[in-house]
Amino acid sequence: MxxxxxxxxxxxxxxxxxxxxxxxxxxxxxxxxxxxxxxxxxxxxxxxxxxxxxxxxxxxxxxxxxxxVSGRGTIHLAMFLHQGPPAPGVDYAKAPHPVVTVELEEQEGLRFTSTVAGCAPEEVRIGALVELDWVDRLGAPFPVFRLVEKS
Ligand SMILES: [Zn+2]
Structure with a gap:
């Protein structure tokens, strides 16, 4: 394709x-x-x-x-799953799996829920700036967030 x-x-x-x-x-x-x-x-x-x-x-x-949409925004809500449905690349026993709802910069109240990749659970905080990235899930792109370093 x-x-x-x-x-x-x-x-x-x-x-x-x-x-x-x-x-x-x-x-x-x-x-x-x-x-x-x-x-x-x-x-x-x-x-x-x-x-x-x-x-x-x-x-x-x-x-x-x-x-x-840009996929940039701030973390509005954060949860840490210690157990949950099986998902590729997710090992609940190794570390709690972060799930965040991000308020996107395009519009107040426009939110998208996914995980945050590439950081420790304690770095995931409400109000943190994030941007969109893509990982592979079962051979197809899957949208995740990454923390944006504040300068
Ligand atoms: Zn309308």
Whole structure:
């Protein structure tokens, strides 16, 4: 598959066996294959929302455009899982697995939840600046956050 080919719905389901792909979120996962985090943006009021819904939660307009976001933001909520569902590359016994909800810089209240890679659990703090990065999960890109060094 080359990047210019748009994967079919069936291919998407194959590439993301851990996700439940539906009509509303398929544009999100198609973006992941190109390492692009896209959120539905309302064509009318221009507000983003996530997770994907069939209509804009602000104005109920159904004209939604999957639009790339920067993935930069601040940690709004942090949890540390000591046990949980099996996930590739996650060893709960070795270290607590951080799960963070990040408020993205594009819009107040626009949040995305994933993990933080490449740092010790004690470095994960509410209010910390993060940026988006991509790791491999079962052969497909998966969005994670990394801490941004404050200068
Ligand atoms: Zn709207």
């Amino acid at each position: 080359t990047l210019t080919e748009i994967p079919s719905d069936a291919e998407l389901v194959e590439r993301f066996p851990y996700a439940s792909i539906d009509h509303d979120n398929k544009a999100l996962y198609r973006g992941w294959l190109e390492k692009s985090l896209r959120m539905n943006r309302c064509d009318d009021c221009q507000r983003f929302h996530h997770p994907p819904k069939p209509v804009c939660p602000s104005c109920w307009c159904s004209s939604l455009v999957p639009s790339e």
